[in-house]
Amino acid sequence: MKKLLLAVAMCTTFASQAEIVEPMYIDNALGVDSKLDYTLLKEMGPWDDRNYQLTKKDISVLPFDDQKLSNVPIFFKIQYRKAHPETGKFYPRSLYQNFIGNYGGQLVDGVWHKEGLGRGAFQLIPMGKQPFQTM
Numbered sequence: 001m002k003k004l005l006l007a008v009a010m011c012t013t014f015a016s017q018a019e020i021v022e023p024m025y026i027d028n029a030l031g032v033d034s035k036l037d038y039t040l041l042k043e044m045g046p047w048d049d050r051n052y053q054l055t056k057k058d059i060s061v062l063p064f065d066d067q068k069l070s071n072v073p074i075f076f077k078i079q080y081r082k083a084h085p086e087t088g089k090f091y092p093r094s095l096y097q098n099f100i101g102n103y104g105g106q107l108v109d110g111v112w113h114k115e116g117l118g119r120g121a122f123q124l125i126p127m128g129k130q131p132f133q134t135m
Helices: 002-015 037-045 049-053 075-085 093-102
Strands: 105-108 111-114
Touching: 037 049, 049 075, 049 105, 075 093, 093 105
Parallel strands: none
Antiparallel strands: 105 111
């Protein structure tokens, strides 16, 4: 029974992770800071078009040995650190869920890749109808 529960937990953990979408091209001219090479931000985490709003001053909020998260873009990690300066070396486990709750997914090449509730995963039930037939 324990092995079954462990297997189910592992499957749901991996199934809930976002699919990382790679950009076609990162254009430094779209960024607000001409001194920052935006192509290097891709090495720090998944790309998101909202990274273009970052400046070198924003990047300095991150520690030198910042924890790399495969599913949370840099702009959100910076927002989190600004709001929670007491954050140590590691981010909370709920950071990805916070990102999805606030932004709904990655914005890459102008396309919003919705995750979680943003996917429209719930069936809409018209007013006056019962979701389940009861006897």
